Amino acid sequence: DGGITQSPKYLFRKEGQNVTLSCEQNLNHDAMYWYRQDPGQGLRLIYYSQIVNDFQKGDIAEGYSVSREKKESFPLTVTSAQKNPTAFYLCASRETGRTNEKLFFGSGTQLSVL
Amino acid sequence: RKEVEQDPGPFNVPEGATVAFNCTYSNSASQSFFWYRQDCRKEPKLLMSVYSSGNEDGRFTAQLNRASQYISLLIRDSKLSDSATYLCVVDNTGGFKTIFGAGTRLFVKA
Numbered sequence: 001d002g003g004i005t006q007s008p009k010y011l012f013r014k015e016g017q018n019v020t021l022s023c024e025q026n027l028n029h030d031a032m033y034w035y036r037q038d039p040g041q042g043l044r045l046i047y048y049s050q051i052v053n054d055f056q057k058g059d060i061a062e063g064y065s066v067s068r069e070k071k072e073s074f075p076l077t078v079t080s081a082q083k084n085p086t087a088f089y090l091c092a093s094r095e096t097g098r099t100n101e102k103l104f105f106g107s108g109t110q111l112s113v114l
Numbered sequence: 115r116k117e118v119e120q121d122p123g124p125f126n127v128p129e130g131a132t133v134a135f136n137c138t139y140s141n142s143a144s145q146s147f148f149w150y151r152q153d154c155r156k157e158p159k160l161l162m163s164v165y166s167s168g169n170e171d172g173r174f175t176a177q178l179n180r181a182s183q184y185i186s187l188l189i190r191d192s193k194l195s196d197s198a199t200y201l202c203v204v205d206n207t208g209g210f211k212t213i214f215g216a217g218t219r220l221f222v223k224a
Contacts, residue, residue, distance in 0.1 A: 033212075035214075040122070040216065041216050042118070042201065042213075042214035042215050042216040042217060043158070043201075043214040044214075045211075045212070088155065090157055090158075100145070100146040100163065100205070102160050103158075103160070103212065105157035105158055105159070106157060107156065107157050108155070108156070108157055110155070
């Protein structure tokens, strides 16, 4: 079945540590996105990528980094510079990024600080 | 002012009730509009797109008023399984600026 796979489902970070969240899709979609969701809030865009080897900052990119070396993969690194990383992280993809296209989501990663 | 605003609720309704959610958006150039459903700590799932002429899918009806920059979702004959958070979503130019509302929480009681 085609879809988006995020891993791990739960992740714990120690102070000063970088952690990487995995996102893989086999939908052959060009556009991929990372969102952060805090309790009682909507999704906020961290980074997005329209094609391989290209990505753009979203609204809250500080303290995060991404790469897009392969079409299927869009990993997100939460760096030690992100002082409040505890949140639910969602990866999504879209066929080409045109308006009115459905967003497909992974099942999310809950990141917590130890 | 937030780009997309929703009444956070929660809405507590009995089974069989009709409930309506409202959403306003600030960018008059917004092009596409959606309602997504999100269960607790799960990924959002597309409920329906919203078209200018209004559209219906079973018990769900969506309306768009571009002049007032307002979107609505009506749920008729509520079921227990409708309990979830409903997210209003607006796409701006190019589809890369997808803005999510904070969501409206719905509890349907037996």
